[in-house]
Amino acid sequence: MNLALKELRRRPGRFATATVIITLIAILLMFLGSLLDGLIRSSTGAIRAQDVDAIVYSPAAQASFARSRIEPDVRARIEALPGVDEVGGLGVVQLGARVPGNGPRDLANIALFGYEIAPEGVPEPPTDGQAYADEVLEADGIEEGMTILVGPARTPVEVIGFVSDTSFNGQGGLWASEATWRTTLGDNRPDAQLADGVWQSLVVRGEADIAGQIDDATGGATDSYTVDDAVNAIPGVEEQQGTFNQIIGVTIAVALVVIGLFFALLTVERVNLYGVLKALGAKSLTIFGGLMVQAVVVTLVASTVAGLLVVLLDVAIPPGSIPIAVSAGSILSSTALLLLAAAVGCSFSLRRVLKVDPASAIGTTS
Amino acid sequence: MNALELSDVRKIYTMGDGSDVVALDHATLTVADDEIVALVGPSGSGKTTLCSIAGGILSPTEGRIVVAGEDISDYGDKQLTTFRQDSIGFVFQSVNLVPFLNAKENLTVVDELGKRTGKPAQRRADLLLDELGLGDRKKNLPSQLSGGQRQRVAIGRALMNDPKLVLFDEPTSALDTELGEQVMDLIRTEMKRRGTSAIVVTHDARITEFCDRSVHIIDGHLAA
Numbered sequence: 402m403n404l405a406l407k408e409l410r411r412r413p414g415r416f417a418t419a420t421v422i423i424t425l426i427a428i429l430l431m432f433l434g435s436l437l438d439g440l441i442r443s444s445t446g447a448i449r450a451q452d453v454d455a456i457v458y459s460p461a462a463q464a465s466f467a468r469s470r471i472e473p474d475v476r477a478r479i480e481a482l483p484g485v486d487e488v489g490g491l492g493v494v495q496l497g498a499r500v501p502g503n504g505p506r507d508l509a510n511i512a513l514f515g516y517e518i519a520p521e522g523v524p525e526p527p528t529d530g531q532a533y534a535d536e537v538l539e540a541d542g543i544e545e546g547m548t549i550l551v552g553p554a555r556t557p558v559e560v561i562g563f564v565s566d567t568s569f570n571g572q573g574g575l576w577a578s579e580a581t582w583r584t585t586l587g588d589n590r591p592d593a594q595l596a597d598g599v600w601q602s603l604v605v606r607g608e609a610d611i612a613g614q615i616d617d618a619t620g621g622a623t624d625s626y627t628v629d630d631a632v633n634a635i636p637g638v639e640e641q642q643g644t645f646n647q648i649i650g651v652t653i654a655v656a657l658v659v660i661g662l663f664f665a666l667l668t669v670e671r672v673n674l675y676g677v678l679k680a681l682g683a684k685s686l687t688i689f690g691g692l693m694v695q696a697v698v699v700t701l702v703a704s705t706v707a708g709l710l711v712v713l714l715d716v717a718i719p720p721g722s723i724p725i726a727v728s729a730g731s732i733l734s735s736t737a738l739l740l741l742a743a744a745v746g747c748s749f750s751l752r753r754v755l756k757v758d759p760a761s762a763i764g765t766t767s
Numbered sequence: 768m769n770a771l772e773l774s775d776v777r778k779i780y781t782m783g784d785g786s787d788v789v790a791l792d793h794a795t796l797t798v799a800d801d802e803i804v805a806l807v808g809p810s811g812s813g814k815t816t817l818c819s820i821a822g823g824i825l826s827p828t829e830g831r832i833v834v835a836g837e838d839i840s841d842y843g844d845k846q847l848t849t850f851r852q853d854s855i856g857f858v859f860q861s862v863n864l865v866p867f868l869n870a871k872e873n874l875t876v877v878d879e880l881g882k883r884t885g886k887p888a889q890r891r892a893d894l895l896l897d898e899l900g901l902g903d904r905k906k907n908l909p910s911q912l913s914g915g916q917r918q919r920v921a922i923g924r925a926l927m928n929d930p931k932l933v934l935f936d937e938p939t940s941a942l943d944t945e946l947g948e949q950v951m952d953l954i955r956t957e958m959k960r961r962g963t964s965a966i967v968v969t970h971d972a973r974i975t976e977f978c979d980r981s982v983h984i985i986d987g988h989l990a991a
Contacts (some may be wrong), residue, residue, distance in 0.1 A: 682852030
């Protein structure tokens with residue numbers, strides 16, 4: 402191992418090409434990971450923020466608010482369940498909002514929620530006509546105390562404060578009272594208007610497995626999810642994750658091939674040296690261990706540089722322009738994946754190292 | 768105790784087409800304690816094979832090999848690796864120092880690959896380099912040393928494990944006549960000073976005058 406580390410320290414140029422290529426791959430991987438996190442965050446924040454045990458939709462809604470209707474009698478049956486502690490209505494309308502100071506076509510994309518049980522980080526429902534806005538909407542010029550005009554009907558909503566990580570389907574969350582939501586929905590989407598007492602969905606606090614109990618008790622009149630399941634059931638979320646995970650998988654495969662090829666070439670180049678070391682008494686595993694150490698160090702250096710660059714990139718990107726969420730977790734998980742790829746890629750050289758014959762050191766001139 | 772006893776050793780290589788090639792045929796050789804033997808022969812005569820078998824790099828097809836009383840005839844790969852670490856010194860044809868290690872580290876690498884004694888190995892490397900006249904070159908990389916200095920480092924490396932037998936593979940082939948003679952003189956001096964036996968593989972008859980005796984090998988057959 403000392404030998405391997407000394408070579409890295411004294412001949413860094415030899416590893417420069419591989420380090421640069423792996424750094425670029427690491428940047429791509431970390432950027433993709435952060436982009437996926439950002440997209441998922443901007444699509445699911447409103448649901449993840451729900452501090453409840455079940456989210457209830459109507460059976461054919463497929464976890465879509467727009468398709469879901471929960472009638473008052475269904476709500477009453479749910480409220481009557483022994484394992485239920487609290488039930489609240491939840492509805493949303495996704496619209497464009499005119500922001501004072503912005504151009505007439507420069508609309509802010511908002512998802513206005515009406516709620517009865519406050520999600521995590523969101524205060525109790527405000528007075529009618531007011532709303533708490535997600536901080537991503539600040540990038541659209543929305544400020545506290547500002548009145549924005551929502552939808553084609555230009556329904557006025559006053560922003561009285563900001564909350565974080567409550568976006569939905571890529572649109573900034575706007576958290577308002579039931580009346581404000583119903584008014585906005587009715588004014589701007591008359592076709593989707595709901596009768597009093599009818600909600601798009603319900604959020605329920607109670608026993609941990611309450612979701613299943615609700616569906617059983619309503620005899621199929623509901624389709625209930627835990628919060629985690631509801632997040633994954635949001636239309637498009639799984640597709641986004643699947644697409645990005647495939648791209649990330651291909652990137653890791655490329656990293657594996659690059660590392661594998663580099664160390665395979667390095668091994669071929671060093672066959673004579675390895676023959677000498679084996680003749681001197683080095684074990685094959687000692688030599689392979691040195692290669693592995695070099696692969697891990699090169700990958701760690703590349704990942705560290707890439708991590709720093711991605712953080713700088715995140716700082717440089719204007720807030721709200723790209724849904725990117727750089728986190729230590731995503732950088733560390735990308736690093737771990739790259740280290741795994743390095744170990745697997747490097748292991749392609751094991752066979753060649755094992756095959757190096759110490760006899761090759763004798764009778765050769767170079 | 769003899770440094771090396773080869774008794775009726777054969778080495779047969781099976782080629783890709785299934786045919787056999789006899790590289791060493793019933794070779795018998797004894798190298799006495801403190802003796803330097805020149806193994807002389809043309810290319811392809813079996814010098815390298817004999818040297819490799821004596822050094823525990825190759826296993827014989829038949830025959831018995833005893834190095835300083837240790838019978839290695841039936842050793843497996845792992846045992847041979849340990850045997851080489853402990854008992855054999857090698858000086859290769861092109862010196863073959865590790866290019867990114869300095870002179871001293873090229874000696875201590877033998878310890879790192881083997882017993883890992885640490886400080887005693889450091890002290891031994893210092894001592895050997897001082898004795899070989901390289902006391903002021905310990906920190907130099909091979910690329911910063913002359914051909915003769917590199918050869919001396921290689922000799923020092925071969926002596927690091929205090930071997931019973933040192934095998935020199937054409938140690939002067941890359942050197943001019945004058946430097947070659949200097950190196951052979953150095954080899955003889957260092958081997959005799961330590962009482963270490965050596966086999967010097969060469970196809971250059973002039974080298975033999977630095978050795979105690981010469982053994983000729985032709986087509987795998989030894990002839991005194």
